[in-house]
Amino acid sequence: MTDIAQGSPEIVTEQPAKFAMGKSMKRKEDPRFLQGKGNYIDDINLKGQLYMALVHSPYPHANIRGIDSSEAMKIPGAVAVVTSKELNAYNVGWLPTFHGLDKQMVLADGKVLYQYQEVAAVYAETREAAYDMIELVEVDYEPLEVVNNPFKAMKDDVLLRPDREAKTNHIYNWNVGDQGATDAALATSDHVVKQHVVFPRVHAAPLEPCGCIAEFDVMGRLQFYVTSQAPHVYRTALFLVLGIPEDKIRVISPDLGGGFGNKVPVYPGYVCAIAGALVLQRPVKWIETRTENLTSSFARDYHMDIEIGATKEGKLTALKVNTVADHGAFDAAADPSKYPAGMFGIVSGSYDFPVAYANLDAYFTNKQPGGVAYRCSFRVTEASYLIERAMDIVADELKMDPTELRRKNFIQKEQFPYKSPLNFTYDSGDYEHTMDVALEKIGYKQLLEEQAEKRARGELMGIGISTFTEVTGAGPSKHFDILGIKMFDGAEIRIHPSGSGIIRTGTKSQGQGHETTWAQIVAEELGLDPQNFLVEEGDTDTAPYGLGTYASRSTPVAGGALALAARKIREKARKIAAHVLEVSEHDLEWKDYAFHVMGAPGKTITMKEVAFAAYTNPGDNEPGLEATLYYDPPNMVFPHGTYVAVVDVDRDTGETKVRRFLAVDDAGTIINPMIVEGQIHGGLTEGFAIAFMQEIAYDEAGNNLATNFTDYLIPTSLESPHWETAATCTPSPHHPIGAKSVGESPNVGSPAAFVNAVIDALSPLGVRHIDMPLTREKVWAAIRTAENAVAAD
């Protein structure tokens, strides 16, 4: 195989060498991106298209007394203004949310529930005219009291959603585990550590904002180009909202300039563009502004209380978590319907808790809806951050080294499959090994010595550990669905006579490199050259049904489908091979990437030769060589890792410098180490941003304070640390190629490592916890408070 990346990644896997997998093959998709020939949504223009722009509410909570668009329609080039009145007339005023527990306004219907909510859509001949129009749409608002946090919401003084049957701001309660046994165990534990931990509101913020173009073609068929991580789900959602059957809808998701979960939801702008295209009989284009992008969804906003019981020797006895979730104005979380709080049950982490209990209550507030994703849709980040943060607090309380506390309580590798007290069955793992690799590689002992010296001099150096386990690969259809659709994925492989082929899946890469890794999986199974596979995703006319790419599910689900579809091809190929070699198919053995006649050395046929025969000499077999397969995974996969951060904190300014950061990931079998490493680098940078810089904060008036990149901070190359990586390999026993996943791991595992490191640096001052983001000021304030306390003694 040619074209291995020259810049060999640091990751050396422990897995055995293979033919096409496990190799750092350079990406097949890159030449177009490198030459500016990517095809992103705004690069697509249809003849006669109109431009749409949206009017947004400056109020977080208000009644709408009236909307006057007469001045706006005087702008040269103005075509139409649409409000909820028009949408309701077409019965598309509201959208079902993805997990089916709520519905969401397309355009504000009678009232606005959050700042920047969409109030009207304008359509014009030019983009500039559309933006001139939105300034002149007069909306008469009657401001209402703002509920800007869930603790205010739970009082129910102000009812935010009178449209719902239940007259309360409480959305749902969810719990898992054994409350009675957990309380009993906590009551008899030597130590009980309690901490309130907030995971702030953040945003995925891909560099390319969302957008779409809608056109009803001459046959009345909707051609819908849209930035979607899940095109098939969109098509089905459009069927459910618009009542148009799927054969009349084609959803095309072009190249995506990043997604990270932001391109999962169906946004009101999409519906308005389609409605406009339908009514005006012209193609309609809508591209988000950065402000629209940052104000239309969010991730996290969990307020968590954790209690951990432990014996005085440091053996964990019980875990209890109580969470208040802020869902914003609509319950638009894209979680599976049976899992309103996603996979939050992974909060027991890598540790063998005898008992545990997690309880969660979700509330409406006057904040943007969402709760979707940011390199982790399903609340794994919140859970992982909480347990890893809390483990350090327990270690501090017990005066133990945090690595020793973890070592003492890890689920042992012999315990897998491990049934957790919160109802997950972990597939495999070797936590202690991964931690040992990390500690060795970072030089933990030397770092502790250095830290001791520095502390003696009054310097603030910290070492932070996170030994996380996550749960990905949703999922098994008996548990998981989105809008009722089970979370399987399809794969289709067609081998051409030359031994090249085309691969289609229902997933959609946003930079993850599926065009390369999917080819590697299939090539590995068939002994063919991965360079000769075209990978096609994103067009619902051609791709098999699949739930899309988010929640680290592509490799666990679609990757499994691909391997099994390839094996299906291999079985058919065996028949053709037998015909060509004039033996019984039972005499054939698939070995070293070719069919061999058992007992007849040298009598072999390659897949390339079989492919040609499939079209030229199939015998009595069905000609051709292709397979379609839908894969319903038997279980989730459980990647894990150990991350270590080393920081220095500036006592005067509160500035944290991340001096080193090592990520040792165990993602099971690795398909392409170079790509895996790239995923880890990117996820760590996002984790770094969450730990230190990012937050969608709201002021008391309900103003969203993070509406553009001057206030929602994306780290540059200068702030971002230099990342170090390594990998261990514990294959998933149930996945066809033993793969787990990695896209989310760095973002799930790293925030705790950063925060643990800073708190470790401050621990000589008695600081126990600071909520993210750990801005300079927060760290400075913690240091000053501690110093003043000492001075007062």
Add this chain to the structure above:
Amino acid sequence: MFPASFEYVRAHSSDEAFAHLQQHGSDARVLAGGQSLIPAMRYRLARPAVLVDINPIKEFSYLREENGFLVIGATTRDAQLEFAPFIKDRYSLITAVSAVVADPIVRHMGTVVGSICHNDPAGDWTATALAMRAVMVVRGPNGTRQVPIDQFLVDSYTTAVNEGEMALEVRIPIPDAHTQGSYQKIERKVGDYATCAAAVQLAMNADGTIRQAGIAITASGPIAMRVAAAESMLVGQRPTLELLKAAAAEAPKIASPNADQRGSSEYKKDMTRVLVGRGLKQALERLGVTA
């Protein structure tokens, strides 16, 4: 987003630009680098009816030393200072500040004069101009006049440039061999406005006493401010650690920063102290003087 419509006029000479500004009065804005103006226009927070583009005026782009001053023309970009070898050799404060203004790409369009005229409360160049005791050259109806920087900076986004007038250049006294500076800036990330910053320049006498001190803080009030008390405390003295500490302690006394996402007022005030202190130390280090 897309700006509101405006009339664009191109000036090819100082006279032409001046004539346009006289004609359009308060409706017109000068377009130099545009790096603050254009984003504000894209948000439609700024919507001048007329933009007078001075970029085509060839004679406005210069960076030279004359008559004891470094003179910087109206369209001279930040990056020209950042990369000029003679600046790197002899102007430590300018070298330091020119590497941290906005971001590296913005610095290729952004201008020093434009930034001073914008007079943002968190301006880097305004603080630097104060510390180096710059003089602004303004063209008005009665010809050009020189305005010392302290009088030039009037209030947030307000300068001594009146309606219909324009600033032509900034003149900075050339530091001698016994003069060094330092720029200390805290920003949340590259490209953000300063959370707090301090510009410091010290000139030494042969006897080891401080001849002249320029100390200014920014993002600490409505405009960048001179810490005059600190300056006078230092002049004529031999630098000691106690003296530097006392001088730095003067900064928070005049600071009145707004609380915002960058930090509380208390934090920013304390940072004026920390950053002035660090700036003084670094300037002395560059002078080879141990306090």
Add this chain to the structure above:
Amino acid sequence: MKLEYNGSEQVPLSKPAVWEFINDPQKVASCLPDVQQVTVHDPKNFDALVSIGLGPVRGKFKFKITLEPQEGGNRMNVRISGGGFGSVVDLLAGADLKDNGDNTTTLDWSGAATMRGPIATVGGRVLDSQAQKLIAGTFANVKTRMAGQ
């Protein structure tokens, strides 16, 4: 963002004269800085188009203003709400009138403004001090205009 302001003006007019002035929409409107256009609907309600420069933010704001004279003629509340740049400001201001007994009147004023939208979020960095000046300027104008009567 929520901003609060207060101040005091000594007006060289009797309390009844001041009361009369501040009950006249036309006169009150004339005290707004850079007012472009005033439309009086009734003695208590009027609209004003005001040209505003808040730092880099420059443009026209349209305000709806309601005068709420309180019983007894000792206090006037003013509700101002309006917007521009896709943003809105809701301001509740009040002034207590104190007869100084020497044909002058003390006007103790306070106001709380809530700003929402891009002007608060993008311009918020510099808004407070600028808005302070604007409001103080308005009340200073009240004094000057009254004095000029």
Add this chain to the structure above:
Amino acid sequence: MNEVNVSMKINGKTVTGSVESRVLLAHFIREQGGLTGTHVGCDSSSCGVCTVLLDGYTPVKSCTMYAVMADGHEITTVESLAVGGKLHPMQQAFWDQHGLQCGYCTPGMMLSSIALLKQNPNPTEHEIREGLSGNLCRCTGYNNIVKAVQQAAQVMNQPELAAAADD
């Protein structure tokens, strides 16, 4: 309507159009020039995905410039880097070092990198990180971008390396 005539050379080809004065350079390049490798990612001059080179090697954010300001000037975009099907050493290095994922920041990032090497042909890792800090990337975490610029610097400083790579 405030229309203006604008004419500029983009990648050596003259592009002329009558556009509104408020049309940004980025949109002129994309629409009048038909070159969609120059992207737009924010409204606040923060992200740098719109970076192009002005009059040689001056990197500018084309969404923070009006098209009319570039009238009579020369613009270089990503589309001009590969010549005759052969990638520029910077493109090759981004490919070799996995310096891109979604590809959205890549054109601006490469053009900034080329401008950086023009100023400083042998930058350290820190200098590369400083020099590219006007361009955001959300996917790569910058490690591999730094490696790519290091590789490109090496190749561009020793043209024989580039030639050898062809063999």
